[in-house]
Each structure stands twice: as structure tokens, then as C-alpha cells.
Amino acid sequence: MLDVAVIEEPAAAEASLDPIRSRILAALAEPGSAAMLAARLELPRQKVNYHLKELERHGLVELESERRKGNVTERVFRATAASYVISPIALGAVSPDPARSPDQLSARWLLALGARLVQEVGALLTGAARAQRRVASFGIDAEIRFASAADRAAFADELAATVAALVGRYHDESAAGGRRHRVVVGLHQIPDPKPETETEAGQEN
Template sequence: MLDIEVIEDPAVAAVALDPIRARLLAQLAEPASAAALAQRVGLTRQKVNYHLRTLESHGLVEVAGERRHGGLTERLLVASAATYAVSPGALGSAGADDPARAADRLSAAYLVALAGRAVREVGALARRARRGDRRLATLALDTEVRFRSAADRAAFADELTRAVAALVSKYHDGAVADGRSYRLLVAAHPVPAEDGPSREGPAVGATFAAAQTNAAAQPDPAPDPQTEEPR
């Protein structure tokens, strides 16, 4: 089972987003039979079988094993991934917004376009990496910061921009022939009110250390077209 599958195909997205099939996928984190699922979700076995066949034909569930009851053989199915995400690309041109078209770089629309591009690109790269039996080297930082005032927020944004620009200038080498190009996305948005502020305070140090360990564990051979972004 994959940790996460980014769905790019519109037909697969439509299947996964169907309410009944979404419920069945959620129940298939562990292998189960159609009969067991029918009891859990309160549907007939025939209806569950119909939806399971549709999910299986689109690669969203797979056979995990079989067991026999008397003269009958019962198939056990499991979801193909622990989590699914639908790429904006599944909406075609309506969902493939280009961040470069955004006039306001401080707008929510620009941030959403950047996030959508990250989902599309990382999802595609992860699929290529799996086909080549390779791991995709990535780096992610996640933390929270609570500002005393709008002035502090503006000062933080200015200092962060200068720090990132300095690091990019230090490490970027556009002339090297066999280097690897990476996108760096830095974003900030308010924490949703229902989530509330973190009780434990920011943990960016631990997050960054874990990310460094993950990146260091990845070999860095010559560029692999299966896991590299187009240049």
C-alpha cells in the first residue's frame, strides 16, 4: 500500500469522490471482504460488490488475498493507498491554474495556485520514482509563528525574504551541467480558527532535522529522468 496517491486522471477522481465509494475506500485501510464491508456500511453485498469492481478497475483497490469458506472462495480487498489527494490537473484546464498569471503575489489565489502546482508536480514525480524503484528526495518544513502585530508580521516577511534570497544566491549554480533543479516554496497563511494555535510552540528545528536526515539518506547520483523535473 502506498502512503499517498495523487489522482491525476479525471475518471479516477470521479470514482474516488463518489460518496459511497469514498466510504468503502476509508473502510479498506485494512483488508476486508465484500460481505464484511456490506455489514459495516449498511449496504447489500451486491451493491458493495458493484462499487468494489469499479474501484478495482480504476486501480483504487487491489486484491490482498483470498480465504475459503466451504466450497466458496472469498476475496479480500485493500485500498491501494493510505491517503488519496486529487490533483488540480484532474479538472483539466479549469484546475491547472498557472501561478505566473497571478497579478497579486500576496493573494490567496496565488498561494492556492502554488500549492496546486506542488501537488501536480510532486505527484507526477513520485509516480515516476516508484516506476523506477527509487525514492524521491524532498524537503518540507512546517511550523507556526504567532505575531504580536501586523508590523512584526511585515518585518518577519522582509527578513525571511532576504534570508531565502541569500541562501539561494549561495547555493544556486545555473552553470553546472549535471545539477538537480528544485523548486523552493515558502508560504504562510493564518491557522484556521477551529485548529487554534499550537500548544507546544513552534517545532521547526525538529522538523528541519528530520528533513535533513531524510535528504541525507538519499543518494545523489547523476540526474535520473524518472525522478527529475524537466529543465
């Protein structure tokens, strides 16, 4: 089982987003048959069987084993990954493209950069899984609290200058056998937690 699988086909993405199928995928972190899943999820076995076939057809679950139980052959499945990410490539022509309107101060551009990151790293992961190799990567995740908007702007300017200096120092367009890499640095405010709905609040009182 993979840690993360990237879904690139629109039909597979649609299949994974079905609420019942997503529950089945989560339950199949531990292998199980249709009968076992029906008991775990409190669903009719016939319905589970139908959804399992669809998930298997799109490569989201795989057959782990078959075993005989009397006159019946029980098929045991498992999810192909512990978690899934839908690549923006599944959206085709309407997927975000950072080349359309590059703007360092635009949140929409930052979102498009993130979408491209998911698409490109997803493609690398898919190819590496087929070749049974690992993907060379590096990431930084940090939080910072600014005292003012002016401090935030100064930080962004200094960060941009530092990254530009590093790129200029190490970039070698003529290096024989060199491999191109992409550097993406983003800065955004952390969203506040979603407030409880009136219904949820009422249920707790």
C-alpha cells in the same frame, strides 16, 4: 500499500469522491471481501460489489487474495494506499496556475502555488512508486503569532531577503549534472475552527 497515492485521472478522482466509495476505501485499510465490507458498513452486498468493481477499475483498490468457500470464490481486496490526494492536474485547463497572476501578497496566488506543489510532488511520487525509489524532499512547518500587521510585513520582507540570498548562493545554472529544485515558502493566517451549527449544538444539549 502506499502511504499516499496521488490521483491524476478525472474519472478516478470522481470515483474516489463518491461517499460510499470513500467509506469503502477507508474500510479497506484492512483487507476485506465484499461480504465482510457489507457487514462492516451495513450496506447490501450487491451494492458493495458494484462499488468495489469501480474502485478496482480505477486502481484505487487491488485484489489481495482469492479463497474458496464451498462453491464460491471469495475475492479479498485492499486499498492501494492509506490515503489519497487528488492532483490539480485532474481539473485540466481549470486547474490553478501561479504563472497567470504572480503576486506575493495575493492569497489566490499562494493557493495556486500550493496546487502546483501538490501536482509536481504528486507526479514525483507516482514516478518513484513505479521505479520503487524514494523522492528526495524537505519541508518546514511552523506557526508564528505576530503582535501586529507591521511585524508580519517586516517578517515577510526579511524572509524574502533571506531566501533570495540563499538561492543566489547555491544556484548554479552551469553545473554539469545539476538538478533543478523548486523552493516554495508560504505565510498565511491559520483559519479559526468552524463554529458548531445550530443543529449540532442542539443535538448536544
